[in-house]
Each structure stands twice: as structure tokens, then as C-alpha cells.
Amino acid sequence: MRSSDTYIGLVSIGIGAFIWYLAVNLPVIPAYGDVGPAFFPKITSIGLFIVGGSLIILNALKKNAAPKMEEETVDNDQIRKSNIMKAILFIGLTAIYLISWRYCSFILSTAIYFFFSSMLFGNRKLLYMGPFSIVTSLALYIVFRSGLKVPLP
Numbered sequence: 001m002r003s004s005d006t007y008i009g010l011v012s013i014g015i016g017a018f019i020w021y022l023a024v025n026l027p028v029i030p031a032y033g034d035v036g037p038a039f040f041p042k043i044t045s046i047g048l049f050i051v052g053g054s055l056i057i058l059n060a061l062k063k064n065a066a067p068k069m070e071e072e073t074v075d076n077d078q079i080r081k082s083n084i085m086k087a088i089l090f091i092g093l094t095a096i097y098l099i100s101w102r103y104c105s106f107i108l109s110t111a112i113y114f115f116f117s118s119m120l121f122g123n124r125k126l127l128y129m130g131p132f133s134i135v136t137s138l139a140l141y142i143v144f145r146s147g148l149k150v151p152l153p
Helices: 003-024 039-062 076-100 106-120 126-147
Strands: none
Touching: 003 039, 076 106, 106 126
């Protein structure tokens, strides 16, 4: 691991602390019980604490390990171009997904979005991804509609 991992871990913890500070100061809405406006920011900050702390700990544990010799040469420029293209396609796919909410239901548009997103990032198991996308979309719809009382299209 590199020392940049330690810096990224510290930044993650700092951002998590900032989000936690902001979340604690959000108003409490008694009608929703524990799930209020501060719930998801607190979950996000806890995730950032865990990820940042893990990076720091792993970097400290691997610091003294001998570096491995690379067996293959990797074309970093080709990988970088491929990742940039995937990011651009993902942003376009997300824009199409958000626009599609006007014309079709949340469940249908989200299932299609999940399916094509997973294909874009390398999952080629079509028989698995179709049902998974539909079930995940339905689960998200039920959680937001029934559990959190958030109206969805």
C-alpha cells in the first residue's frame, strides 16, 4: 500500500466527521421515530469512518511487506481511457434513467438502469442480472414507498 492510502483514509474520516456534525444538528421530526432527516447522513458518516479506518489500518499493516514484482506489464493509458469511457457512459445512462421517470414507472426504469449499469461494469450473467434487477427495484420501491413514506413515480 502507499502513503496516499493513509491520506485518503484520513480525508474519509474527516468528511465522515463533518457529515456526522451536520447530521446531529438536523431537526428531529417525531412522526418518523428514529428514521428522520439525520438517519441516512449518519449511516453515510459511519461508512466513511469504517472505510477510512480500514485504509489506515491496512496501510500500517502492509507498510513493512516486501513489494511484489509485477509479472505482467499493464498499459495504464489504455486502462485509464477505458475507465474514463465507462464513467462517461455511466453518467449518460444515469441521465437517461432520471429522464425516464417522466415516462415510465420507477420499478421499470430502475430495473433497466440496474441491468445496463451492471453490464457496463463487466457483469455478463444475463440470466442472473435480469431477475436481480427486477427484485432489487421492487425492494427499493417497497422500502421507500411503505417504510419511509416517500412517494415514487
